[in-house]
Amino acid sequence: MTPIDAPEGLWLGRCWTPDAQGPAIVTLRDGQLIDITSTTAPTVSHVLDLPDPAAHIRDAQGTPLGDFDTIAANAPAPDRLHLLAPCDLQAVKACGVTFARSMVERVIEEKAAGDPARAEAIRARVGQVIGDSLRNLRAGSPEAAEVKRTLQAEGLWSQYLEVGIGPDAEVFTKCPPMASVGTGAEIGLHPVSTWNNPEPEIVLAVSSTRRILGATLGNDVNLRDVEGRSALLLGKAKDNNASCAIGPMIRLFDGNWTLDDVRRAELTLTVEGTDGYSLTGHSSMSEISRDPEDLVAQTLGRHHQYPDGVVLFLGTLFAPTEDRDVPGEGFTHKTGDVVTISAPGLGALTNIVRLSTEAPEWTFGTRALMANLAARGLLAPA
Structure with a gap:
């Protein structure tokens, strides 16, 4: 399944570049991934806070990095081009129980x-x-x-x-900025969990000024047994190494694709196990109990500011109940599962399940990003 099914869209993302040993801001043009990183907008957060992000992406001069499908198929490694999660400095927030x-x-x-x-x-x-x-x-x-x-x-x-x-939405922090993984990466399960599942969701890209500018796909990996023991264990259930996947790229809203398309979106999830197991699930945004604009308003506003913007998981209708192994115990992941979340117009996000203790450690955080951009001469004076 191709990661991008609507090449005519206006796409914004991030790609690891071996030469710079850091991320590039990229867009998609004629099947090519184009590096549009600049001192004006060295991060996705900067791009989304421009007066007209869409115009910037359309007009930005760039350097071709190569065929998009080829790069998207690359497994993450420091010595090869590969897609990263399409967010950087933004807070990663998630809404729960929205269906x-x-x-x-x-x-x-x-x-x-x-x-x-x-x-x-x-x-x-x-x-x-x-x-x-x-x-x-x-x-x-x-x-x-x-x-x-x-x-x-x-x-x-x-x-x-x-x-x-009730009237108040659940909004929690999924993971720190820079901790999300992109398509093709391994996603992590805490090793204490024996009952867990993927959560296919749409993720909104929101600027610091509360403008909802685009959307992408996300996997809000969930440990059902941990959260089920106590809701106060939500942090342990949700935030672990590699437990948040976002991608493949943000599709910005324009005259042909809008927030109404998000409201009508149909998500499909597939899980393919190394044991021959296969699961297909769906999540229909038309059944959401809270409108996306309401969820954004409950997340940021006068009561709480996010100066670097937010990426916001909108929740899922999907909750697997069919048995995988033991009758009556429902679904749970096994390491090696290949999880793909797709939606028309947003493409596909694919990840491989590992234990969080076996997935690559998260080492490139905000401090590393700032040092890398500074060394490349991409941080303009304030």
Whole structure:
């Protein structure tokens, strides 16, 4: 599957360049990856804070790096060109429980205390109580409040109900800036986890001035057993070495592709195991319980500023329940799984599952980026 399925789009990303031993800001033109790094915009964060990022990308002079598909197929290594996550200085934030139907799985995780063997019985009980009432439910609505009352009356109240159908969204920090991996990279699972899954999501690119400028794909890798034991373990469940994948590139909004296309997006996830196992899942943005603009407004504003911008995971409808090995224990990853998340207009993000202790260590952070850009003469005086 080609990482970019809409070459006519306006694309912004990052590529590791061996000669510079650092990242280049890149765009896609006629199948070629073009280095457009400059002192005006040496980072993606700089580009997105320009008055007209789209015009900058269209007009920027650049240097061809090579055929895009060839570079995108390169596994990450210091001595070869390869795609990086298309964000750098931005805070990496994520919204949870934004689809009312998948909220049920978070409730089940909590009630099962992270034990997959107990999940099926709880799932059946919740289904008997609420049936199909969660389809197209809007968070904060009177209908949502009624569903919450029903679940409370049955002793199925959960803190996930508050963020799933109440007025306030769950927004958490997925990982530090510069810690995300790109397409082709290994993604990491904490070795303590035995019940986990991928989370296929759309990720918005938002400037420091709260402009929603584009979107890309993301995998918000989740440890169901860890978070299920306690929501206070969210940091351990979500933020580990290589546990955040974003890519392949940011598609900027223009006259032909807009936020409305994000609202209509259909995501497909495939998992291919080395044991011959195969899983296909879907997430339909049309079923989201909170509008993307509302999620952005709840993330940054007068109450919280992000001077380098934000990339924001919007949540997922996907929650795998089919058994992989043990009957009644549902899906969990195995090392070597190849995970691909795709959506028309946004391309495909592909990663290989490893333990976070086996994936390459994260060593190139913000300090390393600043030193690298300075050595290349790309940091203009303030």
